[in-house]
Amino acid sequence: MEVIFMNRLARFTDQNEELAQVWIGEEEGAWHLGWSLYEEGDREDTVWYEGSSWEELMHIYRHQLALQMSEGFRPLLQGLFHEIEDLRSRNYGGQRLQCYSELYANETLYTDLCTWRRKKAASDRKAPYFIATNRLLRMISSYVPLTMDELMQLPGVGESKATEYGQAWLELTNGVERSTVFPLDWVYSALKEEEYENWLYRQKEQKYKQELDKFKTRKQVLEGMKEGHTLEEIVNRSGLSRRELIELLEILDLEGYDTDCLLDAELAIMPEQEQEAVWNAYEELGDAFLKPVLHKVYGEEKPGGGSLEQVYEKLRMIRIRYRRHIETEQNVS
Structure with a gap:
């Protein structure tokens, strides 16, 4: 088999280094895509794809590689997923807030908010996501706004949402203990870079899976x-x-x-x-x-x-x- 592409990746855990490589090869008109993991001198190969469709191979490549990178592997040669562009994207601030809220949500409050949304959607005969997305409910449950001014600092809450549903959300957050404050500038330093990067790759993995x-x-x-x-x-x-x-x-x-x-x-x-x-x-x-x-x-x-x-x-x-x-x-x- 002739290898036409290869990139090495590494992951550091508890001061240990794990090495791996992703590769694409061609043999007798068939494409081969695989992942090799090196551990204590041993090599374990996993074949991700074998077949004649380059398009199908690339779909599987993107999905599987994003999955590995969401679990901490990083390429020795950058550029597999335009990493620099992602980290410097114009929605950098909103992404960080979203990431932190998904990692550190108050699950009890989130469940209460979802229950409220389900009942509200049924009474108003609307799809639940028209009332509030999961992302917004995660943010409310994580940052626990207690006033209308704090609520409107969350991405996705504008005048219309605040007027229509804000009071109901604040009734649910009232009395919930929180360990953070508004404004939310502290998130950018509190969120670890590795946490944020892994979260970004999980978003990619979900996108490529779809x-x-x-x-x-x-x-x-x-x-x-x-x-x-x-x-x-x-x-x-x-x-x-x-x-x-x-x-x-x-x-x-x-x-x-x-x-x-x-x-x-x-x-x-x-x-x-x-x-x-x-x-x-x-x-x-x-x-x-x-x-x-x-x-x-x-x-x-x-x-x-x-x-x-x-x-x-x-x-x-x-x-x-x-x-x-x-x-x-x-x-x-």
């Missing part, structure tokens, strides 16, 4: 389409809901992937006259919104022959073809 999961799901869908699976089979294989899958099909079709076989199979049970009526409705009303098309084709009453969601599925599938048709005509003209 990107990797998204890539794998997309790969499963493309493979399912190539193998001639039905919509339901791809749903079971990918873990997506039917609506999520159809929305992904819209994106894939725009990117030039062939979705016709899957669309043909799913629309086969829909009468041609009905499909034509939907197509004509798109030509008359446009394709931005589905509800006007639904009413144009089926009237104000709920269509028969299946659930409303199933009807919307068919509308979305025909819209995929309609949009492709419009794009083709524009390119020709």
